[in-house]
Structures are given as C-alpha cells and as structure tokens.
Amino acid sequence: MIYLQLFLTFFQIGLFGFGGGYGMLSLIQNQTVYNHAWLTAPEFTNIVAISQMTPGPISINAATYCGYTAIHKAGMGEWASILGSATATCALVLPSFILMILICRVFMKYMNTPTVQNIMSGLRPAVVGLIAAAALLLMTPENFSSPAINPWNFWVSIAIFVATFVGTKFVKINPMKMISWAAFAGLMLLY
Amino acid sequence: MQNFYLAAFRVFFKIGIFTLGGGYAMIPQIEAEVVNRHKWMTREEFLDLIAVAQSCPGALAVNMSVFIGYRMRKLAGAICATLGVTLPSFLIILLIAMFFHQFQDNAVVASAFNGIRPAVVALIAAPVFTLAKSARIALTNCWIPVGSALLIWLLGVNPIYVLVVAGMCGYLYGILIKPTE
Numbered sequence: 099m100i101y102l103q104l105f106l107t108f109f110q111i112g113l114f115g116f117g118g119g120y121g122m123l124s125l126i127q128n129q130t131v132y133n134h135a136w137l138t139a140p141e142f143t144n145i146v147a148i149s150q151m152t153p154g155p156i157s158i159n160a161a162t163y164c165g166y167t168a169i170h171k172a173g174m175g176e177w178a179s180i181l182g183s184a185t186a187t188c189a190l191v192l193p194s195f196i197l198m199i200l201i202c203r204v205f206m207k208y209m210n211t212p213t214v215q216n217i218m219s220g221l222r223p224a225v226v227g228l229i230a231a232a233a234l235l236l237m238t239p240e241n242f243s244s245p246a247i248n249p250w251n252f253w254v255s256i257a258i259f260v261a262t263f264v265g266t267k268f269v270k271i272n273p274m275k276m277i278s279w280a281a282f283a284g285l286m287l288l289y
Numbered sequence: 290m291q292n293f294y295l296a297a298f299r300v301f302f303k304i305g306i307f308t309l310g311g312g313y314a315m316i317p318q319i320e321a322e323v324v325n326r327h328k329w330m331t332r333e334e335f336l337d338l339i340a341v342a343q344s345c346p347g348a349l350a351v352n353m354s355v356f357i358g359y360r361m362r363k364l365a366g367a368i369c370a371t372l373g374v375t376l377p378s379f380l381i382i383l384l385i386a387m388f389f390h391q392f393q394d395n396a397v398v399a400s401a402f403n404g405i406r407p408a409v410v411a412l413i414a415a416p417v418f419t420l421a422k423s424a425r426i427a428l429t430n431c432w433i434p435v436g437s438a439l440l441i442w443l444l445g446v447n448p449i450y451v452l453v454v455a456g457m458c459g460y461l462y463g464i465l466i467k468p469t470e
Contacts, residue, residue, distance in 0.1 A: 220457070222424040230442075262407070266411070276408055
C-alpha cells in the first residue's frame, strides 16, 4: 500500500515538476512533509543539503532518500526500504520518460506554437513563486530554532542564513563551499 | 559505430556521477560528450533540445538523456541513457540514506547539520530574484509569483493547483487579451 502511495506521489511530482530542481522542491515538500508526513521538516532540509553536496538532480536524490526513509520508518527491513527507494525514483522519472518520447516522436514541431508558449508564459512566473514558497516554508523553528527556546542557536542560524545569502548571491561563492563553512560554523558554535 | 547502448549508458553515467549542482551545470558536459565527441546530434539540434527539455516537467538531465537515447535507438536507447544518468545519484543517495539514519543523532553530525540547514534555506532563497529577472517579471505580472508563494506558504495550497491555474491563465491571456493589445 505504501509502495503504491510512494509511486503515485512521485509520479505526480515528476509530472508537475516544472522549473527544474528548486522548482520541484515545494512539490516534494508539500507531498512528503505535509501530506504524507514521511519526512520531518529538518529531515527534508537535510536532504536538500545532501543533494547539494552529491552529484545528480535534486529531485532524484530526494525521491531516492524519501522512498527509503518512508519504508524504513514504517518499520520494514533493509531490502523493503531499498525497494521503496527504487519505486519512488522510477515513479519520478517515468513522466519525463513518457513525455520526452512523445515529444521526440510527434510533438517536437508543436513546442514552438503560440499555445505552448502562452502556457509557458503563465508557468514561468509561477515557478518563481514556488521556489520562494519552498524557502519560506523552510523558515521554521525546527530549522532555525527560536528566540524563546534557544536564542543563541536562533541568532547563529540567522547569521548563517544571511552570510550564505550574501555569499552565494553577491560574492558568488560556490554553494558547496558555503555549505562546508556552515557545517564548520555549526560545529564550532552549536556543538 | 561501436555499441550505442553501452556508449550511451557510459556517457550518461559519467555525466550523472561527475556533475555537481544539477541541471544547468550538466549542460556543458552533455554537449561535450553528445555533440563534440560522439556526434550524436548537431549543435543546433542540441540547443533546440535544451529549450524543449527546459519547458517539460522533470529533471533537465533526465529529459535530455531520454530524448537523445530515444532518437538514436528508440525505447532501448532511451532506457540505457536514462539508467545511466539516474543510477549514480540513486546509488550514492541510497548509501547515504542507509547510513545517515545511524549518524543523524550523533551530536557532532547533528550540530553540523544545525549549521547547514539555515544555509540551505538561503541557497534556495538566493536564486529567486535572479530567476524573477530571467522569467521577465515586471510590475504588471509580479503578482503571479507573489500570489503563488503566499497561497502555498500561508494557505497551504498544493503547488500543483497553482501550476495548473497559472498555465491556464497564460493560455487564456494569450488567446483573449494579447491580440487586443
């Protein structure tokens, strides 16, 4: 049953995952964290961090990790969990697979028509909003702590957030390097 | 020509294993292999393919591998190329998932990830403004991203509905309002 749910969920994510990796984040988050509670918000954020540090598309990394964790948390064994991660990954790739083959066979010539271009002109700005929503939804006490519970942790988190934002956006520091520095800061200041 | 299936699997496996940062970072690698080295398609065809693959849902690298594999050797070619590009991420993340459960409660790992999480949120937030520029967002249409973000963030609306409505609005705008402008 949970396999079917995993399959349907990630198939849906693959089908509506416009705008690449970051655009898909809010879909993945909405389904895995809020609808099915397969992952907690910090777990989801950890996966995004791990995806940044490992090769390959973020969506595939998230599907693989989530498939494994969802089954693992349901109390099933190692092989069942591996099967779960294979299910989620295949389900995610399947819509791309079908769509691209259809486009290759028949629809290549339709891609430049006004209809497709009009739809895309509505989708593109919405994807920007989706990415903004993904960031906003991750600004939670689980990820940042809160001034009431642990003010030190909270202000360190804010400082790391600001430093990373400025570092990657304006100073153009490599995101991987930035994550390493954040891990170092975490070890020094939050241990 | 040598065995295409093996070559496609190997090329896309290499792309899958060596490109950090996903999507756009992979394009130059794919071009070097597919256009320059193996000559599976011309540069013009490759540029068209990027445009198409970007407008389709799903991971860019996966979309491109399916298309290239299918064009060369139909279904079997598409399967080889797609397996190639997906397997490295799958195997690496599977290993991490299997072992991370044991480490994530470790105090050292937990504190490092406490530092990493706010940084990740910033990494997601940072490209929003750059993307807004390339999606040609101005005063007249800035309500679309702002509205979508607020609907998802504050009201918990499923992002899929937001996309469907945005696509429909784009279509209706194109046939109803644009011709009268």
